[in-house]
Amino acid sequence: MNWTDAQSYCRAHYTDLATVDDMEDLNKLITSVGVYDWFWIGLKKGNALKWHWSLADRRFYRKGETKFRNWDTGMPQNGNCAFMSTAGLWNNTSCDDQHPFICYDGKQGTNLTYVLIQENKTWIDAQSYCRQHHTDLVSVRNQTENTEIEKKISLRGLPVWIGLFQDSWIWSDQSDSSFRNWWSGWLSTEQRYNCTWMSSNPSYSYYSKWIHDLCHYTTFFICYGPAVENPEKPQLKRQVVRVKMTPKGQNLNLSDPAVHDSILQEIRNKLKEQGLPADTKVTWKKQPDGKVFHKEEEGSPNNEEEEKKMKRMMTKREL
Numbered sequence: 001m002n003w004t005d006a007q008s009y010c011r012a013h014y015t016d017l018a019t020v021d022d023m024e025d026l027n028k029l030i031t032s033v034g035v036y037d038w039f040w041i042g043l044k045k046g047n048a049l050k051w052h053w054s055l056a057d058r059r060f061y062r063k064g065e066t067k068f069r070n071w072d073t074g075m076p077q078n079g080n081c082a083f084m085s086t087a088g089l090w091n092n093t094s095c096d097d098q099h100p101f102i103c104y105d106g107k108q109g110t111n112l113t114y115v116l117i118q119e120n121k122t123w124i125d126a127q128s129y130c131r132q133h134h135t136d137l138v139s140v141r142n143q144t145e146n147t148e149i150e151k152k153i154s155l156r157g158l159p160v161w162i163g164l165f166q167d168s169w170i171w172s173d174q175s176d177s178s179f180r181n182w183w184s185g186w187l188s189t190e191q192r193y194n195c196t197w198m199s200s201n202p203s204y205s206y207y208s209k210w211i212h213d214l215c216h217y218t219t220f221f222i223c224y225g226p227a228v229e230n231p232e233k234p235q236l237k238r239q240v241v242r243v244k245m246t247p248k249g250q251n252l253n254l255s256d257p258a259v260h261d262s263i264l265q266e267i268r269n270k271l272k273e274q275g276l277p278a279d280t281k282v283t284w285k286k287q288p289d290g291k292v293f294h295k296e297e298e299g300s301p302n303n304e305e306e307e308k309k310m311k312r313m314m315t316k317r318e319l
Helices: 003-013 023-033 123-133 143-154 257-273 304-308
Strands: 039-053 081-084 090-093 099-104 114-121 160-171 193-198 210-214 236-241 281-284 313-318
Touching: 003 039, 039 210, 081 143, 090 160, 099 123, 099 143, 114 123, 114 143, 123 160, 143 160, 257 281
Parallel strands: 099 160
Antiparallel strands: 039 160, 039 193, 081 090, 081 160, 099 114, 193 210, 236 313, 281 313
8 A cells, every 4th residue: 555545444443554663673573574565654744853863762861851961062963963172062964974972882781882883874874883783872871971982982083873863754753752773875855755654574675664655555554553462472461560689798799790690590481480370470670870870878768669769570371
């Protein structure tokens, strides 16, 4: 179908055309679809420009942090992508310009949070590099982080891309997801190319990347809707539990991965004793800063809600 008819079909039979929230969501979509040359998703060009962060995970931001800006005088002007100068001030320019860039790395087992890449790339190529090797282009959530990044780049004298960009694209279901995965070199200013498709065929150079094109083209499309349990393939249930850990010994290092594994094994044994299935999976869920544990601040309120916020564990099991 063309994009508009596909949208109507999805709304009539499911919920809407597919929305993609992050890389995990994108990979899940590709696995669900299988191998297809191209198909419509729910992203369509709108009329109003809006600034977004490349890292779309809402859990990464506290209230108001997505709105933090540190523009230089007279900025922003022309250009849809933002870079930080060595003075820590932000400017915007064409996304096709080439600059070094800063990646954010929130992956488990890394000691680096901000990674300076001293290689000139376009903004989209920089984004792809950060997502492949780290987590994403850096988001700057407050003045403290801005100062930290400024110190990192001032030593090299390099202005760098950050993860801020502006566009007018909107999701069919009105989701505010800022996740984009454009194919490098394709994003065009052609006003007629208003609808988005992607390919799940790994033999193509634009595999998993997004391309905007004429909405009247007819092709396959992907809808999303409420999960329907299949008796032959039980659905997974994910449960997140926040816990407070009190080390018995002062020398116990809660940053040590071996300690993490040991605690998880204890939890698995306890769950097994309580009758949970043997294939129950238990993993630690990292906080937005990349850490599993945070030390409780002295003098903080000693109430149940505060204690629950201190630590986090994720349990996943098949029904």
